[in-house]
Amino acid sequence: MRWILALVLVLGAQQAQACGRATDCQTPSGSYRIALPDGAPEGVVLFFHGYRGTAAAAVRPGGLAEGPLAEGLAFVAPQGLGGSWAFGGAPRDGRDEMAFLDEVLADLDARFDLPMDRIMVTGFSIGGTMAWEAACYRGAAFAGFAPIAGAYWRPQPDSCPSPPPVLLHIHGTADRTVPMQGRPIGPNAHQGDVRESIAQWTEQAGCGAPVRRTDAVFSCERWSDCEEGVIQLCLHDGGHSIRAEWLLRGWNELAEIKGWTE
Numbered sequence: 001m002r003w004i005l006a007l008v009l010v011l012g013a014q015q016a017q018a019c020g021r022a023t024d025c026q027t028p029s030g031s032y033r034i035a036l037p038d039g040a041p042e043g044v045v046l047f048f049h050g051y052r053g054t055a056a057a058a059v060r061p062g063g064l065a066e067g068p069l070a071e072g073l074a075f076v077a078p079q080g081l082g083g084s085w086a087f088g089g090a091p092r093d094g095r096d097e098m099a100f101l102d103e104v105l106a107d108l109d110a111r112f113d114l115p116m117d118r119i120m121v122t123g124f125s126i127g128g129t130m131a132w133e134a135a136c137y138r139g140a141a142f143a144g145f146a147p148i149a150g151a152y153w154r155p156q157p158d159s160c161p162s163p164p165p166v167l168l169h170i171h172g173t174a175d176r177t178v179p180m181q182g183r184p185i186g187p188n189a190h191q192g193d194v195r196e197s198i199a200q201w202t203e204q205a206g207c208g209a210p211v212r213r214t215d216a217v218f219s220c221e222r223w224s225d226c227e228e229g230v231i232q233l234c235l236h237d238g239g240h241s242i243r244a245e246w247l248l249r250g251w252n253e254l255a256e257i258k259g260w261t262e
């Protein structure tokens with residue numbers, strides 16, 4: 001009988017992790033994919049895909065996941081319903097995305113051996129908006145946020161229930177899909193202004209003047225003289241785009257701010 005019980009336990013453990021890069025991990029209201037590095041993960045990048053994107057595409061070999069994986073990070077990609085997301089100001093209603101995010105976190109903790117205190121949330125375009133929403137409504141659950149080319153939609157929150165985060169935003173000044181000043185989407189929705197989104201957090205965090213710096217790609221303003229949190233806006237002269245190295249840039253800056261590199 002003991003060997004039967006042992007076999008049941010082994011099969012149960014295998015079934016619990018029978019999902020990953022090639023197979024959906026199911027939660028009560030959705031699914032996600034996960035790609036794991038060789039060895040124990042040193043952190044987690046949680047990526048929200050853009051409009052009409054998929055979790056499967058986000059984790060495919062040779063794609064965005066490769067940089068984080070090479071640095072020993074797990075890469076998690078939740079799946080939006082119909083390739084999109086529901087949030088404040090979205091063109092249509094959908095599931096409760098913050099409740100879905102709670103499900104994903106609980107499932108990750110149950111299935112995989114991950115450093116749950118070292119999760120960075122990022123996303124592209126409408127997925128970047130989801131990263132902003134997560135910072136506002138689930139900020140304490142994550143180490144930091146690095147949205148790309150997507151901020152709040154109108155009406156943006158006047159303040160957030162979460163404490164001020166480490167939020168490192170990237171945007172292109174020539175972006176015409178999600179312009180810096182936002183734009184109307186259909187008759188009843190409007191993308192928000194990126195600088196107004198940044199201002200919501202710098203005001204809530206009680207930040208002083210930003211420190212400005214430039215490099216070969218980005219012109220950045222960082223608000224680190226805050227009562228809590230660090231806010232950063234980095235602009236490049238390109239359009240609506242994402243590059244794999246920008247995910248690692250966000251992670252490396254977050255790790256430096258958090259003191260993980262010491």
